[in-house]
Structures are given as C-alpha cells and as structure tokens.
Amino acid sequence: MTKQAILAGVILVVLLSAGAFGQDRPEAVVDSSNLTGAILPAPVTNIEAKNHKYDDGERIDLFWEKSVDDPDNIFGYKVYRIDKDGASELVRELLPGTTEYFDEEVENDVPYQYIVAVVGEAGEAPSEMTPEVMAAWEFFNFSKLNILILGFIVCGSVLFFISSAKSGKKLFIRKIGGLEALEEAVGRATEMGRPILFIPGILDLDDVQTLAAITILGKVSRVIADYDSKILMPVSRSLVMTSARETIKESYMSAGRPDGYNDNMVQYITDEQFGYVAAVNGIMVREKPATCLYLGAFFAESLILAETGNSIGAIQIAGTARPGQLPFFVAACDYTLIGEELFAASAYLSGDPKQLGSLKGQDIGKIVAMSAIILGTLAMTFASAWELGFMQSLLDILNSIFVTN
Amino acid sequence: MRREIPLVITFVVGVVFVISYFIPHYPFNEFESWFTDWFSIVGAFAIWLGALNLMKISTLKIVKQKKDWPFSALTIVSFLIIVIFGFYGGKGFRDPGTTFDWLYVYVYTALSSTMFALLAFFVASASYRAFRARNFEATLLLVAAFFVMLGRVPVGDMITGFLPLEYQMSHWANWVMNILNTAGQRAIMIGIALGLVSTSLRVILGLERSYLGGD
Incomplete structure (x- = not known):
C-alpha cells in the first residue's frame, strides 16, 4: 500500500511538472526516458540571459541559481539554446555547482532563448525559458570610461607641464x-x-x-x-x-x-x-x-x-x-x-626641460591618487562607524571612478 | 629618414594599441593583432642574429685562445648538440621520448633547477645583511621580519597560544603583510602606473627617442 502510494505520488509529480513546463518548452529538452521511480530534481531558479557588454556581439552570458538538490541528488546541468524558429540545441553539459555559462557560439543580432535543465536520476528538470536576448555590438567600451578620463587627466597634465617647461619655466x-x-x-x-x-x-x-x-x-x-x-x-x-x-x-x-x-x-x-x-x-x-x-x-x-x-x-x-x-x-x-x-x-x-616636464605632470596623477585614498579612507570609516548615508554614497562614487573591470 | 620612419611606426602602433583598448572592434583589434604578429615575426628573425652573435663571439675566443676559452668551446658544443637533435626530431621534436625531450628534461631542466636552488643560499646571505640593526629603519625591518617569520610557522602560534586568537603571532604576521606591506606596495604600484603612462606618452610622441640610438 505504501509503495503504491509513493509510486502514484512520483507519477503525479512527473506529470504535473511536465504539464507545467510543457507549453513553452521544446519537446527535445525533456528526457523522461529514465523514469525509475526516482523524483525529478528541483529546477534552477532566477535564470537570466544577458548580452555580454562591449564585445563584438559574440557572446551571451547566462546566470542562474542552482537547484536545491545540487550537489547530492543531481548529475549536472544542461544548457539549451532555442533559436527564433523554436529549434532547441544542447550547447553545453555542466558539472553540479555551476551557476553561469557564457555562450560564445551565437550570431550577432539574432534573438535566442535559453533553458537550463537539471539532470537527475529521474531525468531532466528544465527551468523557465528566458526572455529573448540578442548578442549586440557596442562601439565604445563604456566600462573603461573611468580609465579614459583618468588617462586624459594624467596625459593632459604631462603635456601641460611639457609645454610650460618648453616656455622656459623652472x-x-x-x-x-x-x-x-x-x-x-x-x-x-x-x-x-x-x-x-x-x-x-x-x-x-x-x-x-x-x-x-x-x-x-x-x-x-x-x-x-x-x-x-x-x-x-x-x-x-x-x-x-x-x-x-x-x-x-x-x-x-x-x-x-x-x-x-x-x-x-x-x-x-x-x-x-x-x-x-x-x-x-x-x-x-x-x-x-x-x-x-x-x-x-x-x-x-x-x-x-x-x-x-x-x-x-x-x-x-x-x-x-x-x-x-x-x-x-x-x-x-x-x-x-x-x-x-x-x-x-x-x-x-x-x-631636457621637455622630458623633465613630463615628470612634473606625473605629480598631478599622484595628487589625484592621494586625494582619492584620503577621501576613500574617511568615507569608509565614517560610513561603517556611524552609518552615514552620504559617506556611503561618496564611497560608491569613488569606487565607480577608481575600480577597474 | 632613419629616425623619422621608426618614430612614425612607434606613433601609429602606440595610438592603435591605446584606441583598441577602449574600442575593441574592427579595424583596431585587427591592427592590434597584426602589429603583435609583426613583432613576433621580427623577433623570430632576430633570434638568428642572436645565435650567430653567440657563435661568432665564442668562436673568436677559441681561435684567439682568449682567457677561459674552454667555456666558449662548451657553449658551441652544447648549442650544436641541442640544435642538431632539434632539427633531427622534425615537427615532433618536443614529443616525449625524443632525444631533444630527453636533453630538455634531464639536462636543461636539472641545470635550471640548480640555478634556481641557489636562490635559497642567496636569500640567507641577503637577509643577514638586510636585517642587521644598523639604524632605526633597519631595526624596524628586523622586528617586522621577526614577527612575520615567526607568525608564518606553527611555533609562532604555539608560543602565543595562551592569548586570544586575534592576538596570536599568525594574526600579527597577517596584519603586517595585509596592512603595512600592502599599503607600501600600493604606493609603489601607483607610482609605477603613472611612470608607465608618462614614459609611454614620451615614447609615442617621440620625445623619448634614445632607444633608437642617441638623443
């Protein structure tokens, strides 16, 4: 009686999960051929597919939160890519514990959707399908804008002091x-x-x-x-x-x-x-x-x-x-x-005055660095000791300027 | 023209490398990899110059029977042995089991490791000089080194085992390394980064040209 109840429960769970995902999932994704009485593992959650920023439009980044059955009750993950015609393709099998995958086999400006399936003894438990995402091309790498600005400040001061040294200033x-x-x-x-x-x-x-x-x-x-x-x-x-x-x-x-x-x-x-x-x-x-x-x-x-x-x-x-x-x-x-x-x-x-001027220009860079270090130290101290909001904001601003990606 | 052409090449290559850092797309990324390839090609041809120079200087020493000429003879013999077995092995000359591989693993690697191992003795002699308490700064260095070294081995924590965890020797060693040492290292790194920018700018703009020969 007990065995029959468990078996019925397992079949019910399998049918319900298949039904819940069946509408927006290609058939090839789900492999239910290994139904041996075991329960399907829990699917991954919060799956998100994003265009990889500032590249040639050749990569989509996929992130998810791992299954609650990871690592004990799963074999790993399978990443499926679904193209605009609805055809799915297995792009990668991953080990338990993995929470990201970078798909570098995509075409520029073509919409794709993704499913990450958790592979367990009973088969695959697929995730929700991600919204459509395209690998886009961005001309300028804005993640390096801070470096460009700092570079302009340092190079500009070097050039300024070179020209002032040329004009005869000691x-x-x-x-x-x-x-x-x-x-x-x-x-x-x-x-x-x-x-x-x-x-x-x-x-x-x-x-x-x-x-x-x-x-x-x-x-x-x-x-x-x-x-x-x-x-x-x-x-x-x-x-x-x-x-x-x-x-x-x-x-x-x-x-x-x-x-x-x-x-x-x-x-x-x-x-x-x-x-x-x-x-x-x-x-x-x-x-x-x-x-x-x-x-x-x-x-x-x-x-x-x-x-x-x-x-x-x-x-x-x-x-x-x-x-x-x-x-x-x-x-x-x-x-x-x-x-x-x-x-x-x-x-x-x-x-040579021109070359000596370039040394003087470096000093402006040092002043910027020293000011940032002093400000950052004060902001961090005040923000953590007295929980001052504006100090935390100052720290965030300094981080956005000086932390490089 | 002997000066102008290298300066123009330096300027163009420098500017392309800077632009491709911020705009990593065609045509700048193509140019970047193109210039890198060209550097490798020029470097590969220059190896012949280096090898010929080594042979020339060593041969002259032997012919003129200069002081320590047997070392030059050994250099030539070693060079010829490794080159001959390299060419004899064809495309797979580095595969396991080849004579070249045997020479590399059992002669070259062993000799390299021997040279590297000398470092242990040199560290001891250099430390002895550096840690002599000749003045205030050297004494500070000695004290810091004492704490760090003691904190890096189990006996350090054994000695201070009766103290709370945050006052034990390993904690102090980590504090010296993570706070004092890191602060000093970062100051040096910031100076290096600014020096790099300034030097690169001088080279790209042609203000610094003594690497081409003369001022």
Missing part, C-alpha cells in the same frame, strides 16, 4: 640618489681598470621597463665613452641586442670616439631565464666588473645576480618596476631605483 625635480651615483660608479670602474656590467632585464623590447633601461643605457654609455671605460652587456633577447648596439654606437659617436665602439660589447646569451643567469654569473666571477647596473624587468634572477655582484665587491645600482623584486635589490645593491624612478631616470639624466 621645474623642481628632487634628487634621485641612484642616478646621482651613476657617474661616480662609472668613474670608479675607470680608475680600477675594470669593466661596467649593464643588465637590461630579461624581457623583450615590447616591455616599457626594457625601453627605459635602453634609454638609461644611452646616457650611461655616453659617460663610459667619455671616460674611455669598458662596458659588458650580456642580453637575453636578440632585439634588445640590436637596439643596445645602436644606442652604444651612437653614444660613442657623439662622444667623438667612434673607434672605441665594438659590436662585441653587447653579447646575446640565450632567451632561457636561468641559462642567462648562469652565463651572467660566470661573466661576473671571471671579469670582476667594478660596477653592475641592473635596470629593467627582473624575476627570480634578481637576487642571484645582485648577490653575485655583491660577492665580487662591485658597486651596484638596480632599478625595476616589479614590486616583488624590489626588496631583493634593496637588500643586495648600493642604490635602487624604485618603480617610477626607473621610468624617470632617462628624463632626469637628459636634463
């Missing part, structure tokens, strides 16, 4: 210890009759840190040419090798010593990180340079290089924009250019 730039010591370091190597080692990082010429290193090389090699000293520059990228050669050659020519230049000053080693490090360490130990300059992008090799340089008693100047490597350089080198100082070095060493 600009104060603070002294950077590491750069002030460059000439002294080259002079020391000359006096000791030992070479200067220049390492431009291990990334290629498409990295701004490498570009900054090459621009500093221009100034350093000019001093080296003037002092008639010797530079060793093992590199890990062929393009950096060609660029560095041109830079050093130009420096020797402008110093009036074209005969002092030699192509072998810049030597390609290998692209492989630790192969390069092994070779540079070997050069350091054998040639014993009096000055080692590490300027550019560095990774795990930073400390290996700097400690080897330290062990041979070289004066060491390092600079990188990788925060993770800065502590190693600070610990092992005499001077370290921290982040922005690496980028400022070229302008600083050139003394």
Whole structure:
C-alpha cells in the first residue's frame, strides 16, 4: 500500500511538472526516458540571459541559481539554446555547482532563448525559458570610461607641464640618489681598470621597463665613452641586442670616439631565464666588473645576480618596476631605483626641460591618487562607524571612478 | 629618414594599441593583432642574429685562445648538440621520448633547477645583511621580519597560544603583510602606473627617442 502510494505520488509529480513546463518548452529538452521511480530534481531558479557588454556581439552570458538538490541528488546541468524558429540545441553539459555559462557560439543580432535543465536520476528538470536576448555590438567600451578620463587627466597634465617647461619655466625635480651615483660608479670602474656590467632585464623590447633601461643605457654609455671605460652587456633577447648596439654606437659617436665602439660589447646569451643567469654569473666571477647596473624587468634572477655582484665587491645600482623584486635589490645593491624612478631616470639624466616636464605632470596623477585614498579612507570609516548615508554614497562614487573591470 | 620612419611606426602602433583598448572592434583589434604578429615575426628573425652573435663571439675566443676559452668551446658544443637533435626530431621534436625531450628534461631542466636552488643560499646571505640593526629603519625591518617569520610557522602560534586568537603571532604576521606591506606596495604600484603612462606618452610622441640610438 505504501509503495503504491509513493509510486502514484512520483507519477503525479512527473506529470504535473511536465504539464507545467510543457507549453513553452521544446519537446527535445525533456528526457523522461529514465523514469525509475526516482523524483525529478528541483529546477534552477532566477535564470537570466544577458548580452555580454562591449564585445563584438559574440557572446551571451547566462546566470542562474542552482537547484536545491545540487550537489547530492543531481548529475549536472544542461544548457539549451532555442533559436527564433523554436529549434532547441544542447550547447553545453555542466558539472553540479555551476551557476553561469557564457555562450560564445551565437550570431550577432539574432534573438535566442535559453533553458537550463537539471539532470537527475529521474531525468531532466528544465527551468523557465528566458526572455529573448540578442548578442549586440557596442562601439565604445563604456566600462573603461573611468580609465579614459583618468588617462586624459594624467596625459593632459604631462603635456601641460611639457609645454610650460618648453616656455622656459623652472621645474623642481628632487634628487634621485641612484642616478646621482651613476657617474661616480662609472668613474670608479675607470680608475680600477675594470669593466661596467649593464643588465637590461630579461624581457623583450615590447616591455616599457626594457625601453627605459635602453634609454638609461644611452646616457650611461655616453659617460663610459667619455671616460674611455669598458662596458659588458650580456642580453637575453636578440632585439634588445640590436637596439643596445645602436644606442652604444651612437653614444660613442657623439662622444667623438667612434673607434672605441665594438659590436662585441653587447653579447646575446640565450632567451632561457636561468641559462642567462648562469652565463651572467660566470661573466661576473671571471671579469670582476667594478660596477653592475641592473635596470629593467627582473624575476627570480634578481637576487642571484645582485648577490653575485655583491660577492665580487662591485658597486651596484638596480632599478625595476616589479614590486616583488624590489626588496631583493634593496637588500643586495648600493642604490635602487624604485618603480617610477626607473621610468624617470632617462628624463632626469637628459636634463631636457621637455622630458623633465613630463615628470612634473606625473605629480598631478599622484595628487589625484592621494586625494582619492584620503577621501576613500574617511568615507569608509565614517560610513561603517556611524552609518552615514552620504559617506556611503561618496564611497560608491569613488569606487565607480577608481575600480577597474 | 632613419629616425623619422621608426618614430612614425612607434606613433601609429602606440595610438592603435591605446584606441583598441577602449574600442575593441574592427579595424583596431585587427591592427592590434597584426602589429603583435609583426613583432613576433621580427623577433623570430632576430633570434638568428642572436645565435650567430653567440657563435661568432665564442668562436673568436677559441681561435684567439682568449682567457677561459674552454667555456666558449662548451657553449658551441652544447648549442650544436641541442640544435642538431632539434632539427633531427622534425615537427615532433618536443614529443616525449625524443632525444631533444630527453636533453630538455634531464639536462636543461636539472641545470635550471640548480640555478634556481641557489636562490635559497642567496636569500640567507641577503637577509643577514638586510636585517642587521644598523639604524632605526633597519631595526624596524628586523622586528617586522621577526614577527612575520615567526607568525608564518606553527611555533609562532604555539608560543602565543595562551592569548586570544586575534592576538596570536599568525594574526600579527597577517596584519603586517595585509596592512603595512600592502599599503607600501600600493604606493609603489601607483607610482609605477603613472611612470608607465608618462614614459609611454614620451615614447609615442617621440620625445623619448634614445632607444633608437642617441638623443
């Protein structure tokens, strides 16, 4: 009697659920072939299909809340796409626990609807069908509007200070210890009759840190040419090798010593990180340079290089924009250019008012950042401590400006 | 023209990359991938320049019997071995079981790991120097490092186990890392971001051109 009642109940539930969804659901969606007495799992809820913003109209994002039977009583989910003719297609089978799917196989400006079916032992329990949604094309990525505005402010202030420097206005730039010591370091190597080692990082010429290193090389090699000293520059990228050669050659020519230049000053080693490090360490130990300059992008090799340089008693100047490597350089080198100082070095060493003006322009960006940090800290403190509504609004505004997607 | 053409190329490529960041559609996305491909192609050809340079310098050292020339001989032999087995293996030269793969796994990877392992010793020697309490700042660093290191190992919490959870050593270590360290890192990151923008602008506008050789 009890078994019969359960069986009747199961059949009733299956029939009711099939009837409830039957009107707006294609037949292919429901698989009721596995009716073994088990109960259909609960369907997903709050299913929502949205056009993926600011792409080429190639993606629809699907979100839902998982079935209450997830994960114990279900096998997974099936996503069905229904086109404008009503034909359904299984686009993806997903594991339990999944609550989203990004459909990238859709056509631009074609309406689609979706159903997410929960697959259980008794078959599939489909969700409601989503309203029609189209993958649309948007020209401008408005999610990056804040970056554009901030970029305009920073670039605008850089250009403003460049033009004001061109007009002859005196600009104060603070002294950077590491750069002030460059000439002294080259002079020391000359006096000791030992070479200067220049390492431009291990990334290629498409990295701004490498570009900054090459621009500093221009100034350093000019001093080296003037002092008639010797530079060793093992590199890990062929393009950096060609660029560095041109830079050093130009420096020797402008110093009036074209005969002092030699192509072998810049030597390609290998692209492989630790192969390069092994070779540079070997050069350091054998040639014993009096000055080692590490300027550019560095990774795990930073400390290996700097400690080897330290062990041979070289004066060491390092600079990188990788925060993770800065502590190693600070610990092992005499001077370290921290982040922005690496980028400022070229302008600083050139003394060219136009380039110095660009450094001054960065300060406006720093003022904006500092103001935002102070305002944000105050707003967060007041909003959480005294639940002040307008402080929460201020915090939301700051978030919308400074939080990037 | 030797200067002007690279400057024009730099300007066009820089502007296209900036525009495609905000307008990721045709034709800018096409141009972006086109320029990236061109960089890869130029880089691939430049590898030959690098390899030839390595061979030239190493050969000259051997021929002139310069100091430490056996290292150059070893470089050439290693280079030729890996190149020959690379070409010998054809398209599947990196497949498991090939000689190239054997050399890569049992020679190159082992040597790389050895170099990387040196880092452990260098960290110890650098830490010793950095943590010497020579002045106030170095003493602060030493104290912070002491708390962080002790808080990262179980013995830290064992020592302070009698205290409430929020006063135990691991909590203090996390506080130093998440509050003090993160604040410092963010300040550096903001400076780096502004420096990047400024440098990129100088390069794109042609104000910074010493990477082309000279000022």
